[in-house]
Amino acid sequence: MxxxxxxxxxxxxIEEVVVLDVRWALTTANTPAGREDYDAGHVPGAFFVDLDRELAAPAGEGGRHPLPDPAVVEALLRRAGITEHSRVVVYDAKESYAAARAWWVLRWVGVSDVRVLDGGYAAWVSAGLPISTEEPLDRHGDIVVRAGQLPTLDATAAAALxxxxxxxxxxxxxRYAGETEPIDPVPGHVPxxxxxxxxxxxxxxxxFRRDLAEHWAQVxxxxxxxxxxxxxxxVTAAHHVLALAELGVDAVLYPGSWSEWIRDPRRPVATGRTPG
Structure with a gap:
């Protein structure tokens, strides 16, 4: 599938699915990123999702985008009228980085039928399809989420893997090599x-590239x-999980990622362009 x-x-x-707009940019993480784009035009009927506030918890010991409070995700799903049986489509501006995070989080809380619009809003516009500036009303759903439906890695498990x-x-x-690090205080990668x-x-x-299998073999x-x-x-790691899922590979997300790994100075750090 x-x-x-x-x-x-x-x-x-379009009439049979719930659509979520997850346009977001890391550089505007302190504001409702993507909201202005949504207001200017979106897929008709789409609900806006704030990645920083609804698909992640506040930054802290768990990293810059820890897993969200399930209650917050539940409120989002109820606003959009989503049930665990709903068919959901998520999209972002173009590359599906943020949309993949939404795809992963929704499945993590028990929504099984979630797909990503390949090429995002750019693909929708390029196809000449209609856009809307109307925001749908709250649908007051009653879903009860079940967090933990997907496995995750913590730092110890990531090191072992x-x-x-x-x-x-x-x-x-x-950034992997430690040659530059514009966001986190420590450069490098997990050994x-x-x-x-x-x-x-x-x-x-x-x-997504059409030769995913060949690319995966090279990686x-x-x-x-x-x-x-x-x-x-x-966030973008979820994009890999999505790409590999297309190939039937069950990859596991390390939600804390590098921003959580470096919070403990006892954890080793490698540099250079090879695994090391």
């Missing part, structure tokens, strides 16, 4: 982790064992 949906498919099913399996670091190679930049899993138009390079993924704060 694919976890993706095209703009044309969404247009055909880097030794005994395949732990992917989804950040840009310069043994394999760099796999998120940007390399999508094409120029923001859609994995013959390594065996279970697969886990982390990034800076657990």
């Amino acid at each position: 694919t976890h993706l949906i095209t703009a044309a498919q969404l247009a055909h099913e 880097a030794r005994d399996g395949v732990l992917l670091d989804a950040r840009a190679v310069e 043994g982790a394999v760099n796999s930049p998120t940007t390399e899993w999508v094409t120029a138009d923001g859609t 994995r390079a013959g390594r065996e064992g279970p697969v886990g993924v982390y990034c800076g704060s657990g």
Whole structure:
């Protein structure tokens, strides 16, 4: 089963699904990122989702984007009228980085039928489909979430997986290598982790590349064992989990990611462009 949906498919099913707009940018994390874009135009009937406030808890010991309070996610789902049996489509501006976080969080709390609009809002607009500036009314749903429906890694499990399996670091190679670190106070990577930049899993138009299997084979390079993924704060790593799910690979997210790993100075840090 694919976890993706095209703009044309969404247009055909628009009356049968709940649509969530998760446009977001890391550089505007202290404001309702994406809200202005949503107000300017969105897929008709879509509900706006604030990633920083509804798909993550406040920054702290768990990193910059810890897993959200289930009650907050429940309130979001109820606002959109989502039940555990609803068919849900999520999208962001283009590359599906933020949408993948929504896809993961909703499945984590028990919503099983969630798909991502491949190519995001850009694909919808490019297809010449209608847009709206009207915000739907609160649907007052009554869903009860069940957090923990997907497995996660903590720092200890991530370290073990880097030794005994395949732990992917989804950040840009310069950050992985410790050559630059524009966000977190400590540069480098989890020792043994394999760099796999998120940007390399999508094409120029923001859609997932069609040769995902071949790309995965190159990234994995013959390594065996279970697969886990982390990034800076657990957002773009979910994009890897989504891409691998398309291939039938059950990758596990390390939600705290690098921003949580470095909070304990006893944890080792590696630098350089090889797993180390």
